[in-house]
Amino acid sequence: MRLMRPLLAVIALFAVWLLWGGLYKTPVLQLGIVSCVLVVWLTYRMALPDQQEHRLxxxxxxxxxxxxxxxxxxxxxxxxxxxxxxxxxxxxxxxxxxxxxxxxxxxxxxxxxxxxxxxxxxxxxxxxxxxxxxxxxxxxxxxxxxxxxxxxxxxxxxx
Amino acid sequence: MNGILEAIAGLLVISGSLFVLAGGIGALRMPDFYTRIHGASLTDSLGPVLVLGGLMIYAGLSLITVKLAAVMLFLLVTSPTATYALANAALLAGLKPEGVVRMPADSEDGV
Amino acid sequence: MLLVAAIAILVTMALALARALLGPSVYDRVLAVNMFGTKTVLLIAVMAFIMGRTDFLDLALAYALINFIGVLAVLWFVQESRKRHPSGNSAQTTTESNME
Incomplete structure (x- = not known):
């Protein structure tokens, strides 16, 4: 379950990326996914988010x-x-x-x-x-x- | 109806830019560094909210409004953070506020 | 209407530049540059509507983020150079303003 939050973060980022992009071709989409994963990886490398449960x-x-x-x-x-x-x-x-x-x-x-x-x-x-x-x-x-x-x-x- | 909306949007943008202008004047004529920050923060709080809010009314419901809302959100989160970093760096570097009175947290009515 | 707002923002940017030139401490200058940056974001957004080119808004968004990172980077740089050269240039301007 440790991967749950980074995965959710990637999905949320990609949704925003889709909203901004407006150009939906396969290589562009692949690039988008790669950049989202890269951003989340860099963020986790800098600092782990605090472990407090984020209540709805x-x-x-x-x-x-x-x-x-x-x-x-x-x-x-x-x-x-x-x-x-x-x-x-x-x-x-x-x-x-x-x-x-x-x-x-x-x-x-x-x-x-x-x-x-x-x-x-x-x-x-x-x-x-x-x-x-x-x-x-x-x-x-x-x-x-x-x-x-x-x-x-x-x-x-x-x- | 459209005319009314546009008038409201124009009014918001104009009043926002007036706050921005007043903040610019404040940053120039306030007496010391910490009071100048207060002047500058005038341009970072209600100014952008009114200007971008007015533009959002101009744009109507569309992707543009979402983008304007994103710009506003980023400005409202980053500008106080940057201001705090700046004020704290100046304080730690030994820049003293001029002519201040200290008011401790537990005194009865201060000063 | 929008044009008036754009001019007001431009004048504010000029005032910020004046503050950046007057100083007196490095922190005043960083404050002015930060103000100049956030006003640029507003100006781009207003210009996007004046010129009917709403794709400019993406630039405004990018500029808002770059400005923030830039200010933090400059502050970090000032702090580091003060540590390394306690009598260096940046520290000197600060003591000058202290003595005022």
Missing amino acids: ALLYRVPLYWLWLLWEMVVTNVQVLRLVLGPRSALSPTIVEVDASASSKFALTLLGNSITLTPGTLTINIDDTRLTAHCLTRAAAKDLRDGAMARRVAAVDPD
Whole structure:
């Protein structure tokens, strides 16, 4: 069963390859399969994917989280837009430490990237499960430390 | 109907490019490296979402929309990762943020 | 409409270039180059629609990925050269900006 996941990866890659290609002749298709196998082999050679079971629940939880994140992005983008065009005195750069409520690599990556993706907050260091973030204003730092985002990420991937 | 959709698409693309432009201005006029990243991240978050989203409405339901969605997904996954790598490299190299206040995780109301 | 967006993105790319030239640290320059790269992806996508050549989107996709790898490679290079030559060029520009 060790071959199950690489095999699934090759099939998924080949489906995407077919979607992109649009040229369906035998030698081209053979080349496509070879390149898909090569990519998966190179990836496994670089690093084995973590052995955590990937639950199907993530498939609908992550898109729901993205919807919330999109709304957060709209709010923070408008705030930072004002700061960028306004006077420098409105800035109050703050460094804040946030505890991630979840400890899986997936949850940490999701939280770190979400913090960076919302303008005004920026992950600058990850130490075990404690993230250090640079914030443009003290208010943004307070919001981040209150941990609404960390709680939502923990709800997506509770491990 | 078509006219309305096209107007919405145009509006999305224009507002997206305005966010991009503001981010460019921010990256130029913010005072230090870390605050400049915030300016630049303005061009990497809502800007691409609005521009590519508008183009998706222009394209309608087709393979082009799938490709635009793929471009958007790649940008939204890779740009924060690259930004984190950059900020972390600068921090480890000893580049200090200017004029910051530290707010620890466990203090009551900070500062 | 699309043309206005394309011009706005082009102006942003010019601003990013200005930041790349001004520096002052290597990291500012890498930030500017990264910004320039992601704006190129957007510009290609918008140009694909202006010119009616939607096959350009494949280029945008490839460019998004290459830009990411490129930025990581440059950062790795800066880090390695700092390790080997602690007083080298890249470190010097960083200390300069520290003293500001």
